[in-house]
Amino acid sequence: MLDINTGLALGVAVLSLLWWFSVRRPAGAPPGPWLAVPLLGHLLLLMKKDTRQQFAAWRRQYGDVFSLYLGSQLLVVLNGYKVLKEALVNNADVFSDRPFASFENIITDSKGKLKSSVFDTSGPVWKAQRKVSTQILRELGMGKNVLAAKIEEEVKEYIRVISESQGQPLDLAHLTQASVSNNICSIVLGKRFEIRE
Secondary structure (H helix, E strand, O other): OOOHHHHHHHHHHHHHHHHHHHHOOOOOOOOOOOOOEOOOEOHHHHHHOOHHHHHHHHHHHHOOEEEEEEOOEEEEEEOOHHHHHHHHHHOHHHHOOOOOOHHHHHHEOOOOOEOOHHHOOOOHHHHHHHHHHHHHHHHOOOOOOHHHHHHHHHHHHHHHHHHHOOOOOOOHHHHHHHHHHHHHHHHHOOOOOOOOO
């Protein structure tokens, strides 16, 4: 059996290694605050102050690009017009993807590749799907004023019903709901109903 001192030393060593591996920065990562708690990262530091003030202080200390841990996830923070323009405009293809979130484990394989490209937000498959989807939507009338006539007709009917009430109380919530429903029905079913129905 281990005596208490050996067990305590072993426990401290294991916790130290856990802390070291959970918060150590990868090579080439931007600088940032050093004190990160395992599993929480820098969340405790963010809870002490207003988040904006804390980020402003880190920007003054580490520059326009710095990193920190939110939980065990390394986060790189970009500040300043020039840095943001460089990242989001000049290198948009590199920075356009979203971070890998834990819920995606359900929809990904063991290599992190998405099982279904429905959830992709970038890449060649996404671009091809977007192109096909946009083409189909254009053929259905997206970007054209085909629907404007139907909506205008429904607005005229809405105004007519209000005018016919001649100052009598009128349930506008019901009237509006019926009018919106008619717009949807005329687009989807090709038929509209009388508002009073």
